[in-house]
Amino acid sequence: MKKLSVLLVFLLITGVLLGACAPKEEPVVVEEPAVVDEGPLTDLGGRDLTIAVENAYLPFNYIDPDTGEGAGWDYDVWDAICELINCTPVYVEAAWEGMIQAVADGQFDAAGDGITITDERAEIVDFSVGYVAIEQRLLVRIDEDRFETIEEIVDNPDLKLGTQTGTTNYETASTYLPDDRIQAFEQFPFAVQALIAGDIDAVIIDEVAGQGYLGENADQLKLVGPSMSSDFLGFIFPKGSEIVPLVDDAIEELAQNGFLNEVNAKYFGPDFSITYDDLFPPEPVDFLACEVTDIGGIDDKSFNATAWKGVEDAIAAYGIEGVYLESQQQTDYEANINAFLEEGCDIIIPVGYLLEEATVEAAKANPDVPFAIVDVNYAVADNIFGSGFAMNEGTFLAGYLAAGMTKTGVVATYGGFAIPPVTVFMDGFVLGVYKYNEVHGTDVQVLGWDPATQEGLFTNSFESTDEGRSMGMTLVDEGADVIMSVAGPVGAGTLAVFEDQGSGFLIGVDRDWTIDYAAQSDYILASATKGIDKFVTSQIEAVMNGTFTAGNLAGDIASGHVDLVYNPAVQVPDDLKAEIEDLKAGIIAGEIVTLPVSE
Numbered sequence: 001m002k003k004l005s006v007l008l009v010f011l012l013i014t015g016v017l018l019g020a021c022a023p024k025e026e027p028v029v030v031e032e033p034a035v036v037d038e039g040p041l042t043d044l045g046g047r048d049l050t051i052a053v054e055n056a057y058l059p060f061n062y063i064d065p066d067t068g069e070g071a072g073w074d075y076d077v078w079d080a081i082c083e084l085i086n087c088t089p090v091y092v093e094a095a096w097e098g099m100i101q102a103v104a105d106g107q108f109d110a111a112g113d114g115i116t117i118t119d120e121r122a123e124i125v126d127f128s129v130g131y132v133a134i135e136q137r138l139l140v141r142i143d144e145d146r147f148e149t150i151e152e153i154v155d156n157p158d159l160k161l162g163t164q165t166g167t168t169n170y171e172t173a174s175t176y177l178p179d180d181r182i183q184a185f186e187q188f189p190f191a192v193q194a195l196i197a198g199d200i201d202a203v204i205i206d207e208v209a210g211q212g213y214l215g216e217n218a219d220q221l222k223l224v225g226p227s228m229s230s231d232f233l234g235f236i237f238p239k240g241s242e243i244v245p246l247v248d249d250a251i252e253e254l255a256q257n258g259f260l261n262e263v264n265a266k267y268f269g270p271d272f273s274i275t276y277d278d279l280f281p282p283e284p285v286d287f288l289a290c291e292v293t294d295i296g297g298i299d300d301k302s303f304n305a306t307a308w309k310g311v312e313d314a315i316a317a318y319g320i321e322g323v324y325l326e327s328q329q330q331t332d333y334e335a336n337i338n339a340f341l342e343e344g345c346d347i348i349i350p351v352g353y354l355l356e357e358a359t360v361e362a363a364k365a366n367p368d369v370p371f372a373i374v375d376v377n378y379a380v381a382d383n384i385f386g387s388g389f390a391m392n393e394g395t396f397l398a399g400y401l402a403a404g405m406t407k408t409g410v411v412a413t414y415g416g417f418a419i420p421p422v423t424v425f426m427d428g429f430v431l432g433v434y435k436y437n438e439v440h441g442t443d444v445q446v447l448g449w450d451p452a453t454q455e456g457l458f459t460n461s462f463e464s465t466d467e468g469r470s471m472g473m474t475l476v477d478e479g480a481d482v483i484m485s486v487a488g489p490v491g492a493g494t495l496a497v498f499e500d501q502g503s504g505f506l507i508g509v510d511r512d513w514t515i516d517y518a519a520q521s522d523y524i525l526a527s528a529t530k531g532i533d534k535f536v537t538s539q540i541e542a543v544m545n546g547t548f549t550a551g552n553l554a555g556d557i558a559s560g561h562v563d564l565v566y567n568p569a570v571q572v573p574d575d576l577k578a579e580i581e582d583l584k585a586g587i588i589a590g591e592i593v594t595l596p597v598s599e
Contacts, residue, residue: 044087044243044246047088048087049082049088050090050109051089051091051109052102052103052108052113053072053074053092053113054095055070056096057113057209058072059267059268059272060267061073061113062274063279065279073268074113075089076267077112077263081251085243085249094108097166100125104125112235114132114134114206115127115235116134116167116168116232117232117233126244128247130233131232131233131260132232134207134231134233136207136230137204137206137228138202138204138224142219143515143518144202144222145521146569147202148225153177153201156568157181158565160199160200161181161201161204162182162185163182163185163191163203164188165184168229168231170182172204172228188203188213189276192213195221196221204228210223281319288320288344288346289320289322290323290343290349291311291349291350291536292327292349293308294354295332295463296463297463300463301488301489301513301517302511303375303488303530304488306511306530306532307349307536308322310536310540314540318544320540323345327355333354333357337355337358345369346370347371347372347539348362348369348370348371348372349371350371350374352375354417356379359371359379366383367382369383370385370539370548372536373385374387374532375389375421378552381550385539385542385549386552387553388552389530389531389532389555389562391421391424391428391530392425392427392594394428394562395426395484396432397432397528397580397583397587399484400583401507401526401564401576402429403433403436403437403444404436405572406481406482408481410444410445410446410447411447411482412480413449413456413483413484413486414483414487415459415486416458416459416460416487416488418458422487423449423454425509425528426456427449427595429446430449431451431593432594447475451596457471459471463488463490465489465493465496468485468489469493469496470493473497481503481504482507483505485507485508491506491508491513492517495517496520505524505525507525507527507528511529512527512565514567514569521567522569525566525570526565526566527564528564529562529564531560534561557587557588
């Protein structure tokens, strides 16, 4: 399952003399018995030794999911140490937060938990000899290709780092980033869940612990980059503890007799298969979330897929069940919704403007079933929560960016269908180009859409990449070198045109296209993103919590549901980025108009 290279460093302890000679007796003079210096302890006489463990830190200590008993490297090693120095280990579960101080205060005789040896900690506790050198690494999502090193994270202000509070991992993060770019969690499982959900971009974690999260998450997570530091781990004790030299001697003996090699192979080797998923499985929840897709399908790398990500995030967070039905044609909308009504779904999530009529009809006929519809914010029923996204704000920024990056002086856009959730993208894009021309005195031309007449180019498809290729070739022939496609996976055909000719840029929509089309990301300038996943997850949470009510989401830049995401691999001039940030502030303040004004 995993392969881990752990450097074991064992410090040799010099031998000590045990016992001392009693003073010589005089036969005549009777004196009080002399105090005998017994020297350092050699045997704890079977006494109990309280050892603090978190029982949540693989592979050092955890509760075995099969037996319900404590297990791990700490348990095996401390059992062996106590055999050598004649003590009885009593393992006491304790939270990591406060564990070191609790040992310093004498609440425990010692603590395991893979504690990093630092000068600051050594001021309040004593450490054993270092028994392992641990590497600090970056844990990221499996599809992460924006960075591999901490330095690249530092250079991208949009990236956020997570870790566990009170750890050396947090200290390492703090040496690279300001506090507002670090999110601290009480336990690493929470940080990792936030990473999987996309709330943060990476987690700084000890490699040993990071390996423990791969297991069943191997299709979601990976460790990247070089080690950021190599730190020795040791057991801790109250200051001045007489146990320390005994434990040091025992560690040396266990190293020499081969025990440590065996226990390290057991817990740090490829045969160790317990993961955090085994330790903290989500509690089963009797809740079914059901998505009905538009005709683009669940893997459209656009709005259907983004909605499904919201369901998947809820599955991961709450242990619910999620299912979907794909609409192959518009006549499937009603049939798919009815199928889910028959199945007893707790919430039905229709995705797309074209599902509005079927959704309203079903909602009114089934008033006890909550519906959360994507891209419809005007449907009226007591059990519908709609969503509208001011994509004109994000695409306004995209149009400004396109005008600033074009080399031919011609940019373009086209849509899948001439429907409001599509044309609103195109309105914003064209007005963004106009704004750039106004600011810079340029004359960048924009093809494919006229905001005044509401006429433009459409493929009449949310599926056909052939249509996207054909449309892309037509626009490129007319001089366009930056194109924004608002047609779901159809845009992949246009992206292929740029890849074939080795130049030009596509602007993606709905989600970050550099993730979904990583192999072609050199030809992706940016993406105008829509937080459909956040909307879906929030409505599932509302139904689960009993707080669901009818209403509508007004998603925009200010709410974080709309944004422009740059491709970090493309060099956008800093002054152009600064202008776009100023525009973003102006949009939020209501000072910049991003939709055509009706006469």
